[in-house]
Amino acid sequence: MKKNLLKVISVILCLAVVMTGSAFMAFADGTAPDEAPFRISVTMNGDASTQRGFCWYTKANVDNAVKIYDELGAAVAATVTYEEVIEWDGNYCHQAVVSGLEAGKTYFYTIGNDKVESPVGTFKTDDGNDSFNFIAIADVQASSDENFAAAAKVVEAAQATMPDYEFIVNLGDFTNDSTNEEWDFYDKNFKAINASTTLVPISGNHDGLGVEHWFNNMFCLDTSESVQVKDGVNYSFDYGNAHIAVLNTNDILAMSNAQLKWLKNDMNGTDKDWKIVFMHKSPYSLGKDAKWPDALYLQKSLAKVLDKCDVDIVMSGHDHMYLRTKALENNKLSDDGTVYVLAGTAGTKRYEVRSFLADHYLDTDFIAAMTVQKNGYANYWNGSDWTQTKQTNVGGAFNCVSVNGGTLTVTAYVLADEPDANGNDVITVIDTYTITKETGKNEITFTGDNTTSELEYNLGIVPSFLRLAAYALGEWLPKFLFMLPDLLDVVINEGTF
Numbered sequence: 001m002k003k004n005l006l007k008v009i010s011v012i013l014c015l016a017v018v019m020t021g022s023a024f025m026a027f028a029d030g031t032a033p034d035e036a037p038f039r040i041s042v043t044m045n046g047d048a049s050t051q052r053g054f055c056w057y058t059k060a061n062v063d064n065a066v067k068i069y070d071e072l073g074a075a076v077a078a079t080v081t082y083e084e085v086i087e088w089d090g091n092y093c094h095q096a097v098v099s100g101l102e103a104g105k106t107y108f109y110t111i112g113n114d115k116v117e118s119p120v121g122t123f124k125t126d127d128g129n130d131s132f133n134f135i136a137i138a139d140v141q142a143s144s145d146e147n148f149a150a151a152a153k154v155v156e157a158a159q160a161t162m163p164d165y166e167f168i169v170n171l172g173d174f175t176n177d178s179t180n181e182e183w184d185f186y187d188k189n190f191k192a193i194n195a196s197t198t199l200v201p202i203s204g205n206h207d208g209l210g211v212e213h214w215f216n217n218m219f220c221l222d223t224s225e226s227v228q229v230k231d232g233v234n235y236s237f238d239y240g241n242a243h244i245a246v247l248n249t250n251d252i253l254a255m256s257n258a259q260l261k262w263l264k265n266d267m268n269g270t271d272k273d274w275k276i277v278f279m280h281k282s283p284y285s286l287g288k289d290a291k292w293p294d295a296l297y298l299q300k301s302l303a304k305v306l307d308k309c310d311v312d313i314v315m316s317g318h319d320h321m322y323l324r325t326k327a328l329e330n331n332k333l334s335d336d337g338t339v340y341v342l343a344g345t346a347g348t349k350r351y352e353v354r355s356f357l358a359d360h361y362l363d364t365d366f367i368a369a370m371t372v373q374k375n376g377y378a379n380y381w382n383g384s385d386w387t388q389t390k391q392t393n394v395g396g397a398f399n400c401v402s403v404n405g406g407t408l409t410v411t412a413y414v415l416a417d418e419p420d421a422n423g424n425d426v427i428t429v430i431d432t433y434t435i436t437k438e439t440g441k442n443e444i445t446f447t448g449d450n451t452t453s454e455l456e457y458n459l460g461i462v463p464s465f466l467r468l469a470a471y472a473l474g475e476w477l478p479k480f481l482f483m484l485p486d487l488l489d490v491v492i493n494e495g496t497f
């Protein structure tokens with residue numbers, strides 16, 4: 001208790017010192033709005049105990065610096081390695097890696113120059129203990145200020161529900177069309193959230209797909225082992241007693257052979273107790289996008305790798321509903337298998353469920369829990385049968401994850417779109433589950449170089465496409481033709497597919 005009180009006092013002191021030190025978006029000599037940093041993010045980048053990546057934008061091409069403070073407001077002599085400032089779609093993108101931090105510490109920071117400085121942000125470094133919490137959200141995918149505001153409220157509800165979280169995972173599709181206007185709306189509504197923690201961003205198919213280096217220019221990530229950086233980034237890091245791999249499902253439709261090889265080596269190169277994967281597209285889903293071969297093929301290609309590496313849980317997005325599978329191995333039920341969680345959308349774009357897909361692309365026995373977030377009639381799998389239920393819009397979803405030794409617990413919630421009669425948030429649990437395991441069992445079986453050369457990647461493009469084409473023609477298409485009547489029924493009755 002005493003320790004907590006001291007911590008609160010020191011944080012208040014720090015904020016007071018830093019903010020009175022001219023740091024609160026001050027314009028010292030008139031104005032310098034074009035030099036003011038915006039779209040500021042702090043991301044995992046390499047060693048989570050000692051390093052962070054910083055990315056920010058300015059309207060003008062100016063120099064500005066990252067300043068790090070400790071809990072007492074004293075400047076910290078961390079090493080800041082600046083990347084080249086690049087002009088990006090009319091703005092200037094700045095990136096820096098801050099290293100030499102201490103494990104298990106809360107830090108504060110500002111970004112600016114002698115004319116203007118950002119508001120104070122904060123983040124905490126990993127203390128290496130086998131107990132930590134994080135928040136996971138997916139598919140904000142908004143276009144308007146109003147819809148970004150609604151999604152930010154969902155994340156604020158997550159922060160209030162689990163105040164001792166250490167980072168926020170965004171499972172992709174930050175915006176709808178990745179325009180400057182949308183990113184400015186995102187920044188306006190998420191800046192306080194992003195200033196409060198470390199982000200773990202995952203590249204989604206709406207995140208500038210096809211615009212070279214886009215994702216890499218919005219977040220400062222460790223790209224040293226990414227198999228490509230054109231359409232997203234794959235990277236990994238350790239946190240506590242977990243090894244976390246972030247995949248890029250924009251990579252050759254869903255997953256190149258090169259990325260599968262990287263994942264296998266990456267997961268075999270750790271002896272951490274927990275092996276966690278974050279990615280955007282979901283192999284197991286019943287949302288309206290669950291009929292396409294790119295994500296479905298992950299049931300085969302990715303699952304094989306995950307099984308061999310004993311990955312415990314995969315969290316993903318893309319299909320704007322919530323669905324958790326039972327533990328699966330090699331596409332079959334297995335107590336020692338991997339749990340796949342489609343995390344639900346935190347945004348306002350919510351999908352219908354296509355229950356008929358379950359007859360073809362997802363064994364209903366695999367479903368442990370599901371929630372449809374959209375208005376209207378929804379089909380639910382109750383464990384033995386499908387039922388049609390009148391469903392009101394349940395709200396935006398968020399996931400609170402706690403790792404504690406050999407126990408990993410996830411609780412998924414929705415925040416109702418409207419408050420109750422007293423103006424209070426209505427937060428409802430939609431799923432909760434626990435995975436347990438014996439710790440200290442994993443062994444390192446890969447110690448080599450896990451980078452992919454450009455030549456190696458390019459040589460693998462054709463086999464990656466052929467592999468997907470063989471699946472699409474040989475397995476996916478016959479099933480698709482079989483379910484065509486169901487799909488036509490939806491098109492006729494609902495006017496969508």
Ligand SMILES: [Fe+2]
Pocket residue numbers: 173204205206280317318319
């Ligand atoms: Fe998506």
